[in-house]
Amino acid sequence: MADPLIEFDRVTVLRNGLPALDRLDLRIEDGERVAVLGPNGAGKSTLVDALTRAVYPALGLGPTALRIYGRDRWDVFELRSLLGIVTHTLVRDCTGPHTALETVLSGFFGSVGIWPHHEVTAAMRESARAALRSLDIAHLEDERVDRMSSGEVRRAVIARALVHQPRALVLDEPTVSLDIRGRRELLTAMRGLVRDGRSLVLVTHTLDDIIPEIDRVVTLRDGRILHDGPTREVLRSGPLSEVFGVDVHVAEREGVWQMW
């Protein structure tokens, strides 16, 4: 059996001396599709940072381990080639004068845009076009990213994360600030991406992003896990009221979730 995507054993990450993650235990198997749900400040982005090794677990607080695909030490470039990561910072950085195709190709180099020293092969170009097709934005190949709609930019950046065929996709609040059309198109594209068995870790504060393919939900509050279970068990009024600290009502219709 393949090594798990994530094994966190009692992981604490301190930010300004306070635990943003507090003795977190979490295991996500290769191929799982999981939503991590919680309010602002719950530690969701820190979880993504820890997974991508932008921050490290605090030392000196007791035994702890953080393994990704079975390893606790990683060459950050090797790790980035296995994980397709989309965060707000990356979306912002990619919103510039480069075309959609250049933006996707830059995923091969870990850069933003293509520069003179980059050697782009025909195979890379073909992979980039395939990634654009998989996000339904092939027609935008030559369009500048800073002239696209927010939803199109988001899809271009996800295509960039996918171009090197990562084993897992890690999306941090992918639909924030999208209108209903942009959101719907992005969610449709996401559904297509996980059907081939790729892992998905979706970090979100809203149920709207939870596509039907997600079968497990982990809730986070104050850096700790409150619930972890099948989507239908966790997305209920009781658990979600506890997570968000207000009375929450939940409804599901044809695999689309809402709370109010």
Next chain:
Amino acid sequence: MTAVGDREKWNARYRAEEAPAPPSPFLTSLDALLPRRGRALDVAGGTGRHALWLARRGLETTLADVSDVALEKAAAGARREGLALATLAIDLQASPLPPGPWDVIVCTYFLHRPLFAGFPAALAPGGWLVVTHATRSNLQRHDRPGPEYLLDDGELPALIRGLTVIRSEEGWVESGRHEARLVARKGAALHQVPAEASIG
């Protein structure tokens, strides 16, 4: 380069720097391990990204650097936050370490190998040394630091004498650089070190 030329080179670089970067995530991961009381020294710490972090945690911190421009920027940052920060204009390529005893010494991205011999004497009993620096493999992806300013791959732990190495690692890290990172402690037998911190 002369001491004055060196200072001017760094002054020009620090004048152009807009704001100090956030502290290294490697250093902040040591937050629970390092003391919050006592004296700390940031060696050639520029505009104080690490000195300010140490001071925020409660350590009585001295920032030593050759660039008076960097020191003034760090002092201004400390004033904005209401932190006490001592600054010391010193060329550590030519002068010994400021006299201790220091409870924490942080030395990041400054390489002057003779300084390593002075760290044990400068540290207080139980004091901590944290070092990070790029190694030769970094040239595969970056032109700077130039070859003469890099550690050899695997060299850093061998530079540490008279201290207990608590953690030592090397590789491509979050900044995109190939770094050696090391934490050492004075007078600590390994059995006194928290086991989880001791990952060789």
